[in-house]
Amino acid sequence: MNLQELVRPNIWSLKPYSSARDEFKGEASVYLDANENPYNAPYNRYPDPLQWVVKEQIEKVKGVSRENILLGNGSDEPIDLVFRAFCEPGVENVVAIDPTYGMYQVCADINNIEYRKVRLTEDFQLDVDALMKAVDAKTKIIFLCSPNNPTGNAFPKEEIIRVLNGFGGIVIVDEAYIDFSDKGTFLSDLDNFPNLIVLQTFSKAWGSAAIRLGMAFASKEIISVLNKIKYPYNVNQLTQEQALKVLANADQVKDWVNVLLNERQNLVEQLNQLPYVQKIYPTDANFVLVKVGDANGIYNKLVEQGIIVRNRHSVTLCEGCLRITVGTPEENKTLLDAMKAI
């Protein structure tokens, strides 16, 4: 893979903004270089633009070296960055599975990049041949999401590897829900696939959606291209501090995941007993997709009880489906009691 051929020429030759923190690195006693207010420490100072202290801890937890990590304002930020780095507006295109996470298409539309959807099979599996057929000389990125939202299933690793080997452009594997899956992450495969970008997030298993922190893992070369175009101080100091606290609490995250996996199992068993539940799709995520037939009716009845699930009735292949996030044992019981009473 020749990265220069994939990156937009204006981005390849871009001279990035050089911040005060880029120009002087290290410790000093008097900082008069960034037009900051000297009072109200510590938040008077700009944060580290490359968030090295946070990345050092992520390196330990994820086993990926810090130069291979980009942090963003949620994983929504790297999703937008890859369009701007690789795709020429009005000319080039990306290919994605359908249904999947909605932001890929929104970012494609914002950036005026053609978004080619390739349907999953009826049981939500990848159709690798169809994906490859949708690719042409102007395709820069293929988006895969595994475990996939809203279907919940992870794709077999061999299928994703077929895509990685068969496509000369960038392959994004969005692993937002990977902590709930036993199918395995692609983080340990970064060295084998120079065209791979893995996305993960603090918003799901790590219980930190409010701090807006997403991670992209890729080759050093890809990470440096993305670093060139991100906002200089894209992850604020409060977020970096809270991320360090959460990262120090990895055992807590494991405990939460175990509870949620047990609850998921219980939820599936109980939902299966409801007469109007037609199908519960296999899930590797912290939610279940449930075919209930009258999704709108059941959604509205739950709303009346103050219980909000996601109505996916109008999504491709998800007609009649509700997407239900696994909550605490108490929340799940409230949901199940309400659904049994319908």
Ligand code: PMP
């Ligand atoms: N990817 C997937 C598959 C998601 O479902 C979501 C959130 N719903 C995201 C990414 C975005 O996560 P973040 O909060 O990190 O922006």
